[in-house]
Amino acid sequence: MASSQKKAWLMPFFLVSWSIRLLCNDVIFKQKTPDYDTLFFLIITRLYLWLKAIDSDFPYLASDMLRSVEELFRWTNLQKLKLVIMWSPPKANSFKWNVDESLLGKPSPSGIGGVLRNHYGILLGIFSLSTGIL
Secondary structure (H helix, E strand, O other), X not given: OOHHHHHHHXXXXXXXXXXXXXXXXXXXHHOOOOOHHHHHHHHHHHHHHHHHHHOOOOOOOHHHHHHOOHHHHHHHHHHHHOOOOOOOOXXXXXXXXXXXXXXXXXXXXXXXXXXXXXOOOOEEEEEEEEEEEO
16 A cells, blocks of 8 residues: 555544544634534545645545545555546536446446536536436
């Protein structure tokens, strides 16, 4: 496993500890009310920023990680395989739908999913749907 991946797996412990400490300081010294949704958002955002700092080629956005922590698993697996995944943005002031399907064999469960992004790569919408047994 690459050095940056080892660091990535140690980060959640330190991120959670650091974020809880900052929250406790705010509650004790600034009389703030704990907001656990914000705490979760900050932990994921900090994780993204730290990952980007140790590996500038980290291929996911913070919004991707907010949807699912599977991005971290996917990234470590991609690094092992040395795959490069590139997303090409649409023209300025345009949108791009990326849609895919999945099928495990015949007959088996299947599904479809898609992602809508603008020309900056910002996630605007997602969908996924089971299409039954095909």
